[in-house]
């Protein structure tokens with residue numbers, strides 16, 4: 011497997027502290043300058059995309075039919091900010107969000123690196139995707155009303171470059187939407203420590219998903235600023251599969267309404283061009 015040593019994706023500095031050293035793929039560091047938490051050195055992109063095979067998608071595809079209403083609620087939240095025509099979902103995976111958006115009369119576009127997902131979305135939903143990275147798709151300037159990244163930025167090696175490209179292809183009044191796990195999921199961390207009597211790890215080898223980046227509201231705001239966006243609003247992505255997680259997130263959401271401190275499991279970010 012190939013690895014690449016990288017500087018901080020937000021500020022370009024190389025001053026870090028080690029948060030966790032779980033072997034060659036999973037040394038997790040924090041930038042002393044801007045606070046971004048990331049894996050360094052990082053695996054090669056080819057290696058990463060090889061992981062997104064049938065086995066990876068089997069669980070989410072099995073849940074797709076059960077989660078249609080969950081995805082409809084997610085679309086409705088986006089439509090509160092933007093009712094338009096053209097929507098791009100970057101790294102759209104099994105295509106369920108594009109399917110729901112199409113059902114609600116959006117013209118849908120998607121990019122994906124996984125051979126398996128491309129084939130699945132074509133046959134299941136009759137939607138053709140671009141295979142590759144966002145920049146390679148070479149969409150026109152000022153083309154989209156909405157560009158979404160559903161739990162994608164944490165998986166890719168260059169979030170900043172993807173957001174800069176998203177900015178180029180968004181219309182001047184377009185909406186950027188991001189959902190990503192939150193590193194400040196303190197309620198979960200505290201409950202984990204109470205029940206398991208140890209600190210939760212950022213990454214453990216039982217995790218099926220490899221995350222390269224771990225964002226907070228603060229680092230997400232910095233990343234967006236660097237890419238030329240400003241945040242309209244943060245929220246919590248509360249559409250969890252498991253009941254325990256849903257209860258935890260609803261509690262975090264209640265706290266967020268009062269304290270404006272986001273302890274949810276996953277961030278939602280609504281942003282516009284600066």
Ligand SMILES: [Zn+2]
Pocket residue numbers: 018019020021022023041042043044045046
């Ligand atoms: Zn930094």
